[in-house]
Amino acid sequence: MTKLSWTGFSKKTPHERLEHLTSNALLSHEDKEILNSKGLELATANQMAENVLSTLSLPFALAPDFQVNGKDYQLPMVTEEPSVVAAASYAAKLIKRSGGFKTEIHNRLMIGQVALFDVADKATASQAILNQKADLLDLANQAHPSILKRGGGSRDLWFEEKSDFLIVYLSVDTQEAMGANMVNTMMETLVPNLEELSGGQSLMAILSNYATESLVTATAAVDLRYLSRNKEEAQLFAKKMEMASQLAQVDPYRAATHNKGIFNGVDALVLATGNDWRAIEAGAHAYASRDDQYRGLSTWTYDKESQQIKGEITLPLPIATKGGSIGLNPTVQVAHDLLGNPSAKELAGLIAALGLAQNFAALKALTSTGIQAGHMKLQAKSLALLAGAKEDQVASLVSQLLKEKHMNLETAEKLLKKL
The missing domain is CATH 3.90.770.10 (3-hydroxy-3-methylglutaryl-coenzyme A Reductase; Chain A, domain 2)
Incomplete structure (x- = not known):
């Protein structure tokens, strides 16, 4: 070949x-x-x-x-x-x-969250949610059954206490989609059950863009x-x-x-x-x-x-x-x-x-060499185009611009007139 x-x-x-x-x-x-x-x-x-x-x-x-x-x-x-x-x-x-x-x-899962507030007893609420974890995962999948047919769906559910909030997180395998709408639908479906189990209220239910379950590593050597x-x-x-x-x-x-x-x-x-x-x-x-x-x-x-x-x-x-x-x-x-x-x-x-x-x-x-060395020729080309240089004038104008003490649009326009 x-x-x-x-x-x-x-x-x-x-x-x-x-x-x-x-x-x-x-x-x-x-x-x-x-x-x-x-x-x-x-x-x-x-x-x-x-x-x-x-x-x-x-x-x-x-x-x-x-x-x-x-x-x-x-x-x-x-x-x-x-x-x-x-x-x-x-x-x-x-x-x-x-x-x-x-x-x-490392993984390819999206994370959604429901932020609960006015939860009187966070420890009791957390245990109640944990006891219903399997049912909650199933409920999330029912909200978007087509993803199950493609091998995806909800994978895990956990919670954290942060300040006045009890936050419930859900990880979802969204397959080839980014999955924002999918995850948002799942989280909103869980809200009534989570409110009932926690005795609190939902502030919001939404996907997180902090995708710590979608990490990718690249390595290289020279x-x-x-x-x-x-x-x-x-x-x-x-x-x-x-x-x-x-x-x-x-x-x-x-x-x-x-x-x-x-x-x-x-x-x-x-x-x-x-x-x-x-x-x-x-x-x-x-x-x-x-x-x-x-x-x-x-x-x-x-x-x-x-x-x-x-x-x-x-x-x-x-x-x-x-x-x-x-x-x-x-x-x-x-x-x-x-x-x-x-x-x-x-x-x-x-x-x-x-x-x-x-x-x-x-x-x-x-x-x-410094960052500017590689930039200057391309910057000169951009200035030439901004000054109105035609395709057959660009190379000549760039060459002249690179010799100038002050390379700016005004200089490019003056040199172009001479051309």
Whole structure:
């Protein structure tokens, strides 16, 4: 089998990239036509949200050749930020040469909660609820019987006393769906019984986005020779990357930016696949604060014995492949096709791997050339386009902008007039 080459992919035009994908059977002709069209129709968009006026387009890009668990993937990314896709692709290349990403799905359950108040005797109420646990689990399943046919359903029920509240939690296997509506329905169904058993009142019954039962871990290693051809310099870079990782564990100011870089990748793939990036971010930031201090979500260590820099990330990722608006947006369907239509668990692993790749690229840049070196050329390109440069003028204008002392829109406009 001929190995697929991605050399020069970034230099191709969008049309040439699509041809590369279709000619190598990575994209169907039907999907190619969708990407060549306007994507989401206004009539469909009008059914997805209220007071719709139009649709907003964002760049739909590809980070090719990610090796995850021994299999190669082409990751669709929706992002407007320059250098994000390039950084992910660069990291993926080095990590593949060093053995690729490994992922582990710890669990795939969603959590719902009913918050009870005015409970006179929490200990007695807790025991009464515990005695009816099996019946309550069955009642939750009766509220959404179709999930049982697909192998899912309620899995466990427990409770905690917090301040004035007795909070009852339910874990649910939602299969390929994110399951917000499913879990909300189950929790609301339990309310009358829980109120009767506890003698209290329900404040609310709702899904939690803090998905601690949907944890995914991705790991990767990079041989030091890929950090620099100079052995001593490579070792220095590895040590500095390890220290940068430690900094994100002790300083929340650095941790916030460290995690933002991770979400440059995570959000791009979550958005491309039609998932709720707001829920994913909320849960992950809560997870970053799980021990009462906000910390970086990834860690990197320099392994002197293997001469590698090793990274690990664990994220709560209740990712879906069915339900919600996933089936409504044709471009989202193309994204799933590009990925080979993975299961929810497989997709969650890919997202964690992409977040780790993005983090590797950022830390390597920060601890070597600095973050701006990689950004400046792409920033110059953005300025050229904002100034009104046509396609055949962009390269020349970018070249001139990079030589200027002050690279801003005013300078770009002046140089464009000269062109």
